[in-house]
Amino acid sequence: MLLLDNISLELETDQGKVPILHDVSLNMDAGKMYALTGPNGSGKSSVARVAMGIYKQTSGKVFYNGEDISELNISERARRGIGYAFQHPPRFKGMPVKDMLEMAMKHADGVNCQVLRDIGLCPEDYLERTLDNSLSGGEIKRIEIATILAQNPKVRIFDEPEAGIDLWSFEQLIDVIGSSHREDTVTVVISHQEKILNMVDEIVLIKDGTVNMRGDRDTIWPQIKESAECSCRSNCRLEGEIYADCPR
Ligand SMILES: Nc1ncnc2c1ncn2[C@@H]1O[C@H](COP(=O)(O)OP(=O)(O)O)[C@@H](O)[C@H]1O
Numbered sequence: 001m002l003l004l005d006n007i008s009l010e011l012e013t014d015q016g017k018v019p020i021l022h023d024v025s026l027n028m029d030a031g032k033m034y035a036l037t038g039p040n041g042s043g044k045s046s047v048a049r050v051a052m053g054i055y056k057q058t059s060g061k062v063f064y065n066g067e068d069i070s071e072l073n074i075s076e077r078a079r080r081g082i083g084y085a086f087q088h089p090p091r092f093k094g095m096p097v098k099d100m101l102e103m104a105m106k107h108a109d110g111v112n113c114q115v116l117r118d119i120g121l122c123p124e125d126y127l128e129r130t131l132d133n134s135l136s137g138g139e140i141k142r143i144e145i146a147t148i149l150a151q152n153p154k155v156r157i158f159d160e161p162e163a164g165i166d167l168w169s170f171e172q173l174i175d176v177i178g179s180s181h182r183e184d185t186v187t188v189v190i191s192h193q194e195k196i197l198n199m200v201d202e203i204v205l206i207k208d209g210t211v212n213m214r215g216d217r218d219t220i221w222p223q224i225k226e227s228a229e230c231s232c233r234s235n236c237r238l239e240g241e242i243y244a245d246c247p248r
Pocket residue numbers: 011012013018020038039040041042043044045046047
């Protein structure tokens with residue numbers, strides 16, 4: 001359904017061109033749930049951004065249902081059915097939450113408030129709020145996730161949905177991502193959370209801008225757990241401190 005074919009990505013920075021992704025190939029089939037995991041800075045969000053058309057790959061192609069969408073922009077890809085919930089959602093300054101959800105649902109006659117309840121926000125408290133700095137990072141994050149749930153695209157990419165979300169809402173979030181997954185949908189969750197890695201069909205480990213390991217959860221998860229180095233910052237054990245992104 002979604003195919004990243006030999007994607008390499010270089011980004012222009014103040015220090016010149018920086019290589020970010022190298023020969024990343026990933027095919028994702030309808031009906032399956034995937035987790036992208038790996039150390040901070042390994043390139044997970046960049047993979048999602050290339051799929052969504054936010055970053056333009058330096059080489060390689062992106063296909064959606066067999067169609068080459070490499071040259072399509074974000075809105076065209078969104079229209080095709082690809083949705084991305086940002087790791088750090090931009091704030092559409094001044095836009096009411098209600099309008100944002102209505103836009104996502106593509107009709108203007110009322111919002112399905114359930115999507116807000118699903119992610120632990122009371123619609124009465126939030127529908128009339130505005131997407132600006134008056135909302136906390138966690139609130140913005142949840143509204144972003146609710147927007148993708150409302151939009152219900154065929155390819156749903158959630159980038160670290162757990163960030164800024166309390167434990168109780170997190171359990172609820174996992175349930176709603178799982179229960180809203182369909183046979184004709186690809187769900188991709190970028191995450192370090194064991195509960196999410198346990199929920200998916202396949203795990204992809206991204207490391208140093210490449211696909212380091214990939215396979216069904218039961219095969220890959222024990223290998224990731226075995227290899228402390230692969231998901232921890234290199235010194236996490238030496239410091240006697242386990243970081244949030246360590247799966248152990
Ligand atoms: N717009 C950008 N400009 C410069 N460097 C970037 C940009 N986006 C990502 N990077 C760099 O690319 C690498 C991978 O980033 P990212 O895909 O966000 O990693 P992850 O999501 O796995 O933490 C990091 O080193 C990051 O600093």
